[in-house]
Amino acid sequence: AYQLYRNTTLGNSLQESLSELIQSQQIAPQLALQVLLQFDKAVNSELAQRVRSRVNFRGSLNTYRFCNNVWTFVLNDVEFREVTDAGSNTTE
Amino acid sequence: MANSANTNTVPKLYRSVIEDVINDVRDIFLDDGVDEQVLMELKTLWENKLMQSRAVDGFHSEEQQLLLQVQQQHQPQQQHHHHHHHQQAQPQQTVPQQAQTQQVLLPASQQAAAPQVIVPDSKLIQHMNASSITSAAATAATLALPAGQLLQVVRAANGAQYIFQPQQSVVLQQQVIPQMQPGGVQAPVIQQVLAPLPGGISPQTGVIIQPQQILFTGNKTQVIPTTVAAPTPAQAQITATGQQQPQAQPAQQQAPLVLQVDGTGDTSSEEDEDEEEDYDDDEEEDKEKDGAEDGQVEEEPLNSEDDVSDEEGQELFDTENVVVCQYDKIHRSKNKWKFHLKDGIMNLNGRDYIFSKAIGDAEW
Numbered sequence: 001a002y003q004l005y006r007n008t009t010l011g012n013s014l015q016e017s018l019s020e021l022i023q024s025q026q027i028a029p030q031l032a033l034q035v036l037l038q039f040d041k042a043v044n045s046e047l048a049q050r051v052r053s054r055v056n057f058r059g060s061l062n063t064y065r066f067c068n069n070v071w072t073f074v075l076n077d078v079e080f081r082e083v084t085d086a087g088s089n090t091t092e
Numbered sequence: 093m094a095n096s097a098n099t100n101t102v103p104k105l106y107r108s109v110i111e112d113v114i115n116d117v118r119d120i121f122l123d124d125g126v127d128e129q130v131l132m133e134l135k136t137l138w139e140n141k142l143m144q145s146r147a148v149d150g151f152h153s154e155e156q157q158l159l160l161q162v163q164q165q166h167q168p169q170q171q172h173h174h175h176h177h178h179q180q181a182q183p184q185q186t187v188p189q190q191a192q193t194q195q196v197l198l199p200a201s202q203q204a205a206a207p208q209v210i211v212p213d214s215k216l217i218q219h220m221n222a223s224s225i226t227s228a229a230a231t232a233a234t235l236a237l238p239a240g241q242l243l244q245v246v247r248a249a250n251g252a253q254y255i256f257q258p259q260q261s262v263v264l265q266q267q268v269i270p271q272m273q274p275g276g277v278q279a280p281v282i283q284q285v286l287a288p289l290p291g292g293i294s295p296q297t298g299v300i301i302q303p304q305q306i307l308f309t310g311n312k313t314q315v316i317p318t319t320v321a322a323p324t325p326a327q328a329q330i331t332a333t334g335q336q337q338p339q340a341q342p343a344q345q346q347a348p349l350v351l352q353v354d355g356t357g358d359t360s361s362e363e364d365e366d367e368e369e370d371y372d373d374d375e376e377e378d379k380e381k382d383g384a385e386d387g388q389v390e391e392e393p394l395n396s397e398d399d400v401s402d403e404e405g406q407e408l409f410d411t412e413n414v415v416v417c418q419y420d421k422i423h424r425s426k427n428k429w430k431f432h433l434k435d436g437i438m439n440l441n442g443r444d445y446i447f448s449k450a451i452g453d454a455e456w
Contacts, residue, residue: 004416004417004418005416005437007416008414008416008444009147009148009437009439009444010109010142010437010444012141013138013142013145014138016137017134017137017138017141018134021130021133021134021137026126026130026133027126027130027134028124031120031121031124031126034117034120035113035117035120035134038113038120039109039113042109042112042113042116043109046105046108046112047105047435047437047446047448048435050101050104050108051101051105051435051446051447051448052101052448053098053446053447053448054447054448054449054450054451055436055445055447055449055450055451056450056451056452057450057452058452058453058454059452059454060454060455061429061455061456062456064429064456073454074412075454078413078452080438080440080445082098082447
C-alpha cells in the first residue's frame with residue numbers, strides 16, 4: 001500500500017505519537033514501523049471504500065515535477081469546489 | 093464554508109481508520125510483549141493530536157473518555173486557563189465544550205439498567221453557561237457498579253457536583269475547593285457535603301476528573317449510607333488517571349503542535365502516485381526532457397528578471413495547503429494542464445477535506 005498518506009494530519013499525528021512513545025522507550029522503532037505500515041493499509045482501504053465526494057478545482061500552475069512516478073504540482077490562486085447532491089459549495 | 097458532507101465524513105473516516113489501525117496492531121503489540129496500556133496511550137496521543145490540529149472534529153474520542161477517563165482532564169485543563177465560555181472563542185475550547193455537552197448527555201444513554209430522568213443535565217449546562225468561571229468544564233462519568241447499578245456523577249463548572257444514584261433519587265451537592273489536591277480531596281469534600289460525596293463515588297464506582305483535579309480514590313464506602321459500595325477494578329483507572337493528569341497538563345499546555353497550514357496565498361501542491369497506469373508515460377517524459385533542455389538555455393539571461401523564482405517555490409512547499417492523492421490521468425496541451433485525481437486528503441486553510449475524485453485545470 002502506498003505510504004502516500006503519511007504526510008497528512010492523520011498520518012503525521014500518528015507518526016508524532018509513535019515518536020513520543022519511542023522517545024519514552026515504550027515501544028521499539030521496529031514496532032512503530034509496523035504500525036505505520038498498518039496505517040498505510042487502513043488509510044488506503046478506507047479512502048477507496050468510504051469516500052464518495054467529488055471535488056473540482058481550477059488555478060494557475062506554478063511548477064510541476066514528475067519524478068519516480070510521483071507528480072508534484074504547485075498551483076497558485078486555486079479555487080476548490082465540492083460537488084454534492086445538493087449542489088456545489090466553494091472551498092478555498 | 094466546509095461542505096456538510098465533508099464535515100460529516102471526515103471525522104468518521106478518521107475514527108474508522110484509527111479504530112482499524114489500533115485493532116490491527118494490537119496483535120503486533122502483544123507479540124512484541126508491549127502492554128495494552130501502551131496501545132491505549134498511542135491511541136490517546138493520536139486522537140489528542142488530531143483534536144489539537146483542529147483540522148477535524150474529534151467527537152469519537154470524547155465518547156471514549158467516559159470509559160477511559162483520561163482525556164477529560166486535558167480539555168478542562170485548557171479551559172481552566174483560558175477563562176472562556178464562548179464556544180467559538182478558541183478552537184481548542186470548542187471541542188472541549190462540545191465534548192462536555194456530550195459527556196453530560198451520554199450517561200443518560202448509558203443508564204440502561206437504571207433509567208432515570210436526568211434533569212440535572214440541562215441544569216448543569218445552564219450552570220456552565222451562567223457561571224463558567226475559571227473552568228467551564230463539566231464532566232459526567234457513569235460507571236457501572238459491580239452490582240449492576242449505575243452511578244452518575246456530574247460535575248459542573250462552578251464546582252458544584254450533582255450525583256445521581258439510580259436507586260435513590262438523592263442529589264448530593266458539594267462545593268469543591270477549586271484547587272484541591274488529589275490526595276486531599278476526600279477529607280474536605282466529605283466535610284462540606286451534605287452527604288459524603290466521595291464516599292458514594294468511591295473509585296470503586298467511578299472517577300470524575302475535573303479541572304480542579306479532584307480525584308476520588310479508594311473511598312470508604314461506609315461514609316455514604318446511600319451508596320452501594322463494592323470493590324471494583326475501577327480504582328486502578330482512577331489512580332492512573334490522577335497520575336496522568338499532571339503529566340498531561342504540561343504537555344497540553346505547551347504550544348500546540350503547528351499542524352494546521354495557513355495558506356500563504358492560494359497555492360496547493362499535489363503528490364500523486366500512479367496506480368492504474370492509465371497515464372501516458374512516453375508523452376509526458378518526453379515533454380519533461382524537452383522542458384529541461386530549453387530551461388537551461390534560457391535560464392541565465394532570464395533569471396535576474398524572474399519575479400517568480402525557485403526559492404519561492406521551495407518556501408511554498410513548507411507552508412502551503414497540501415493535497416495528497418493518487419492520479420488517474422495527468423494531461424497537458426501546450427500550457428494547459430488537466431488533472432484527473434482520486435482518493436485524496438486535502439488540508440486547506442487548516443482544515444481537512446477528502447475526495448474520491450477530483451478534476452482540475454491549470455495554466456502554466
